[in-house]
Amino acid sequence: xxxxxHLTKRFGQHVALDGVSFSVGPGEVxxxxxxxxxxxxxxxxxxxxxxAATSGTARxxxxxxxxxxxxxxxxxxxxxxxxxxxxxxxxxxxxGFRAELKRLANGKAAERVGEVMEQCGIADxxxxxxxxLSRGYRQRVxxxxxxxxxxxLIVLDEPTAGLDPNQVRSVRNLIRDLAGRHTVLISSHIxxxxxxxxxxxxILHEGRLLASGALDELMAKxxxxxxxxxxxxxxxxxxxxxxxxxxxECAEQPGGYVRCRFANTTTDDVRETIFASANERGWPLRExxxxxxxxxxxxxxxxxxxxxxx
Amino acid sequence: MxxxxxxxRRELSAFFQGPTGFIIIAAVLFLIGLGFxxxxxxxxxxxxxxxxxxxxxGTYFFWVILLLIAPVITMRSFAMERASxxxxxxxxxxxxxWQVVLSKFTGALIFYAILWLPLLVCSMVVRFYVGxxxxxxxxxxxxSALGVLLVGCLYMSLGCFASALTRNxxxxxxxxxxxxxxxxxxxFFSFFAGDRSDWxxxxxxxxxxxxxxxxxxxxxxxxxxxxxxxxxxxxxxxxTHKVIESRRWK
Numbered sequence: 001x002x003x004x005x006h007l008t009k010r011f012g013q014h015v016a017l018d019g020v021s022f023s024v025g026p027g028e029v030x031x032x033x034x035x036x037x038x039x040x041x042x043x044x045x046x047x048x049x050x051x052a053a054t055s056g057t058a059r060x061x062x063x064x065x066x067x068x069x070x071x072x073x074x075x076x077x078x079x080x081x082x083x084x085x086x087x088x089x090x091x092x093x094x095x096g097f098r099a100e101l102k103r104l105a106n107g108k109a110a111e112r113v114g115e116v117m118e119q120c121g122i123a124d125x126x127x128x129x130x131x132x133l134s135r136g137y138r139q140r141v142x143x144x145x146x147x148x149x150x151x152x153l154i155v156l157d158e159p160t161a162g163l164d165p166n167q168v169r170s171v172r173n174l175i176r177d178l179a180g181r182h183t184v185l186i187s188s189h190i191x192x193x194x195x196x197x198x199x200x201x202x203i204l205h206e207g208r209l210l211a212s213g214a215l216d217e218l219m220a221k222x223x224x225x226x227x228x229x230x231x232x233x234x235x236x237x238x239x240x241x242x243x244x245x246x247x248x249e250c251a252e253q254p255g256g257y258v259r260c261r262f263a264n265t266t267t268d269d270v271r272e273t274i275f276a277s278a279n280e281r282g283w284p285l286r287e288x289x290x291x292x293x294x295x296x297x298x299x300x301x302x303x304x305x306x307x308x309x310x
Numbered sequence: 311m312x313x314x315x316x317x318x319r320r321e322l323s324a325f326f327q328g329p330t331g332f333i334i335i336a337a338v339l340f341l342i343g344l345g346f347x348x349x350x351x352x353x354x355x356x357x358x359x360x361x362x363x364x365x366x367x368g369t370y371f372f373w374v375i376l377l378l379i380a381p382v383i384t385m386r387s388f389a390m391e392r393a394s395x396x397x398x399x400x401x402x403x404x405x406x407x408w409q410v411v412l413s414k415f416t417g418a419l420i421f422y423a424i425l426w427l428p429l430l431v432c433s434m435v436v437r438f439y440v441g442x443x444x445x446x447x448x449x450x451x452x453x454s455a456l457g458v459l460l461v462g463c464l465y466m467s468l469g470c471f472a473s474a475l476t477r478n479x480x481x482x483x484x485x486x487x488x489x490x491x492x493x494x495x496x497x498f499f500s501f502f503a504g505d506r507s508d509w510x511x512x513x514x515x516x517x518x519x520x521x522x523x524x525x526x527x528x529x530x531x532x533x534x535x536x537x538x539x540x541x542x543x544x545x546x547x548x549x550t551h552k553v554i555e556s557r558r559w560k
Contacts, residue, residue: 048402052558066558073404080402084395088327100316101403145399 001026001153001183002047007056009042009207016042017053018207024200026152029179031194031215032187033295034204040187041081043204044157047185048078060153074102077146077182081157083139087131091122091141094130095148102149116144120174136167143174154178156186160193172197191295195219203302210302222293222301225262227274230284233258243277245270257286263297313405314413321417324386331421338379338425345371346432367454367527373520376465377494381486383421384469385479387414388554392477401557411470411551418466419459426458450529457526460539461519465490467546474553494519 002024009017017039024030032040045051047058049069057064063071086094092113099109117123120140125133130141139159146154159175160168175197178184188194194201195215203210203218211218225245229236233250236258240248245262253259262270271288278285293301325331349369391397400410433451472486473479497518500511515521522535 045398050398050402050557069558070404070406073402076402078399078402080395080398082395084397084399086324086394086396088324097316097320098399098403101313101400101405103313103404106312 001028001061002185003057003059004043004047005057007043007046007058008054009039009046009051010054015207017046019056020204020207020209021056022202022209022212024183024185026183027180028200029175029184029186029198031198031201032185032204033189033191033194033201034187034210035189035295035299037206038189038204039207040189040204041157042207044078044155044185044187045080048076048155049073050080074149075152077149077151077154079142079146079156079159082161083142083159085130085138085141087129090127090129091133092117092126094141095144098145099148104149112148116147119147119177120144121170136163136170139163139167139171140174143171147178151182153183153185156184158187158189160188160190168193189295191293191298203298205299205303210299218298218302219293222263222298224291224293224297225270225274226259226287226289226291227262227278227285228253228257228259228287229278230255230257230286231281236260239277239281243274245273259287261291263301314409317405317409317413318417318420321387321414322420324417325421330386334379334382334421335425338375339428341371341375342426342428342432345369345375346435350436367457367520367523372458372523373494376461377487377491379425380422380462380465380490381469381472381483383425384418384466384473384486385483386473387418387470388474388550389476389479389482393479401554407551407554411474411547411554415466415470415547415550418470419462422462422466423459426455426462429458447529450527453529453531454527456531457523457535460526460536460543461523463543464493464539464546467543467550468493471546471550471553474550493517497521 002022004023005021007017007020008015020039020043032043034040042051046053047060047065049065049072052066057066059065060072061075063075065072089097095113095116096109099113104112114123117126120143122137122140122144125137130138133141143156143159146156156175160171163171172193175184175186179199186194186197198215200213201215201218202212229239231239233252236250240250240260240262243262247263248260250258250260262274269290271290275285275288325334348371352369388397391400401407430451468489469482469486472489473482475485476482497514497520499514500518500521516534516538522532522538525532525535
């Protein structure tokens with residue numbers, strides 16, 4: 001569905017994208033993950049034909065986004081960053097206008113607008129001005145617009161940014177509903193967001209592709225194990241160095257315990273090793289747990305892996 | 311075509327959904343009324359050899375209103391879409407850049423035409439009180455309207471160009487005003503040129519907007535003026551299109 005090769009975008013001196021390549025198959029839900037300024041929005045803008053890349057190629061369903069923008073635009077439903085909408089229009093009027101731009105047949109347009117409003121749960125605000133809507137509703141208006149022409153590819157730039165937990169959940173459900181019927185590309189800088197909605201993830205950092213693949217595989221390499229043992233800080237440090245399970249941080253806790261956090265960069269479960277070792281020394285162990293990585297951990301592990309490889 | 315119509319309708323609705331359009335109309339209505347009263351009291355019941363339209367366009371009311379209002383009409387066209395971000399969803403819809411440029415231009419032009427409708431009423435008033443149809447012929451009214459429309463094409467295209475260059479509406483208005491005023495002032499050279507026939511004076515006569523407008527208000531359709539206005543309009547629309555397209559340059 002999407003083929004991106006060696007995509008590079010420069011704004012003057014600033015390199016926003018640096019030779020990014022990835023591909024997305026039909027029906028996949030793929031997340032773009034990365035901190036602000038990683039190049040997520042730039043990639044999306046190039047894919048949706050809004051801007052051209054400095055070099056590299058991008059194809060949507062075989063059509064080049066630079067040479068056949070009209071064909072690409074017909075296949076895409078796009079919600080830009082911050083979901084910009086005209087505040088002076090009523091919800092139904094705006095969607096009607098967008099339906100006309102997307103060349104939905106006159107008779108079908110009204111029907112389709114009704115459908116997407118129903119699907120996105122905004123039918124009850126159809127007559128309200130967009131400017132008066134809450135952020136959650138506005139987000140769903142933007143998504144309704146993206147769905148309008150039943151596009152093969154739906155691109156949503158930060159669909160959950162700035163929403164409260166309930167709204168996030170409803171948007172998330174909406175995205176999950178789309179899976180299978182549409183190819184969906186969403187971006188986020190929150191790992192758990194992507195984790196809950198996407199089959200696959202593309203991780204960008206400072207314009208470069210850090211990793212792409214199934215999220216669980218990437219996460220398995222970035223988990224951390226936490227152990228609390230009763231000993232002195234110095235002993236614990238020595239112990240951690242001896243175990244050599246990757247970088248470890250030790251900190252004193254009340255009650256004579258030391259909390260050690262081992263950054264695990266392998267897929268192996270190291271809890272057994274830690275337990276056995278603590279047992280051997282006769283140190284009481286009051287916690288031993290595996291922690292899901294934060295985005296930060298993932299970055300650390302990925303960048304480290306890269307440096308090691310180079 | 312239906313896409314184009316939808317875009318133009320959206321442009322016009324943007325004027326009338328909020329107070330903007332009505333405020334502009336009110337301001338222009340006030341200025342036209344003021345100009346009309348001054349012109350009438352200037353005539354003061356005396357006979358004049360000129361058609362009334364020529365008297366109006368001969369005074370600077372028309373030009374002052376035009377120069378001040380034109381950039382206000384067009385300032386929002388692209389700048390606001392850029393500032394609010396709706397530009398992105400507009401330009402990724404399956405529509406062409408030319409459709410966007412021409413619809414913004416057409417929307418502004420239609421609004422501009424609506425602005426000058428009160429002039430018709432003014433003409434009716436003159437005709438009613440003078441009671442003599444010779445003062446205001448249908449012919450001169452038509453050519454004057456054509457002149458106003460052509461000047462409008464030029465100023466709307468120029469304003470769209472200024473608006474396409476920035477995301478700030480105030481900057482769009484000021485630069486549009488500067489461009490429009492510069493064009494207008496250049497025409498002033500023709501007053502000083504007199505009968506001289508050097509190339510500069512000839513050029514000055516060609517770009518003299520009041521000069522062109524004068525012939526329209528006299529009831530003459532000057533082909534040179536028509537070509538002058540339409541070619542400049544085309545130039546500015548082309549430049550606007552280039553600016554819009556530039557986002558996709560590598």
